[in-house]
Amino acid sequence: MFRLASLTLVVLFSFVEAPAVGQIPEEFTNLQLLDPAIEKSELVSIMRDWAGGLGVRCNHCHVGPENLRGMDFASDEKATKRSARQMLLMSRAINRELLKDLPIVVEEGRKRAQVVSCYTCHRGMNRPPRKTLNELSRVAFSDGPAAGVARYHELVALHEDSGKYDLRPENLVWLANAYLDGEDPADARKVLDSVLDMYSAEAAAYATLVRVELASGRLPEAEAALAKLVELDPSDESTAWVGGMVERARARTAENAAGAAPGLHEWSFLVGSWESTSKRFSSEGQVIEDNHGTATFSWDLDGQRLRERQTTTLAGQPMEVLNLFSAHPETGEWQIARTDSLHHTFNLMSGSASEGTLTFAEAHPNPNHSVTRRWIYSKSGDDAFSLRLEFSEDGGESWFVRNETEYLRR
Ligand code: HEC
């Protein structure tokens, strides 16, 4: 049977800087895996192979100075050296056990076994390069969409010619999709804008833009993005898929217009992502707390309900809020069911709409509470509205503003 003569099948990395051969001891005192009686020249060639495979110098694993003079090669002080032993064990197990029955290949008249080397995975980096999307997501989900885009440009600058990363702009489109999957069309749009700035003919970006526009409740813009997608690449695989989404959104809009939930439909401008700033007032009218948050409204139950997800804070604590809105098609009565991540309760409010205003009162006021509440939504344009929460301590005779929130479209 063919035997693996050594791990140094091809010395690809002869450029790796090494200490002068004279500085490498003749005797090795701490070889736990390699043959302690190994020839010095063979050991050095394996070490160069590893250093080249990882794109590092000897002192990445061995204790000693940058100029590699007076290295203590036997020391196991560095964790990287100890990891390298594990890696060697792994590579041996793969090559000697798992791959041993692969056929021998003949290349340019020479036989060779099919094996992995450090380079197979590491591609000349101390840690194997991550999948580009994973790397972008890691940065973007901790530091924001702009940082994710910046990381992409950094990878392009560093690795344009190295082939270590998949640098296709689709990776940014996939990042935008990841934001969409997390119901964050606003950040998805930020990433997409940067793609379209650079590559205005990127069909995949338009497919995602269709979804962003739909998620933001902007059907005409979604239709425009779909048209652009078809124009750029009529055979794009996602055309049918996002085309179907636009089709369904059209049908839903038509249905709503035909009276499925007419009251709600008048407030369909709410669908999309919003930035919120709110003030809480004392009963004397003093501001006692300033809050910032975000909110996303979307359709649910096929246009029969509006769903709002808010991320905000209450008394310094992070809070998620879920609101469901419904408007009865016959009576025109509105209802809101509200719950949040801090209180283990639901509020049910019922109300009515008039010209740009929705007014709600508690459907079941708690008889033990001294205050009565009402909520008033006011539309102040297509991209702005406000919510006022008012309290009454005298059973509805007089009201004071407890909370006022301004929403601006993101
Ligand atoms: C990725 C980590 C790594 C790099 C880079 C590396 N080595 Fe090593 N080296 C090791 C490990 C692990 C051993 C011990 C192997 C064993 O236990 O069988 C070792 C052992 C040695 C030894 C034997 C020490 C002894 O007395 O036991 C010498 C000499 C040596 N390396 C030289 C080099 C030189 C020269 C370079 C640079 C060209 C280099 N190494 C780069 C990991 C590394």
Ligand code: HEC
């Ligand atoms: C099958 C793929 C594969 C092969 C082959 C491989 N490695 Fe690794 N190596 C990895 C992965 C994966 C990690 C972990 C990287 C991470 O998740 O950060 C790693 C990590 C390491 C680390 C630790 C990095 C650190 O700074 O902690 C060293 C050192 C290392 N490898 C050396 C080697 C050497 C030397 C070889 C060849 C003898 C080798 N590897 C072969 C996949 C591989």
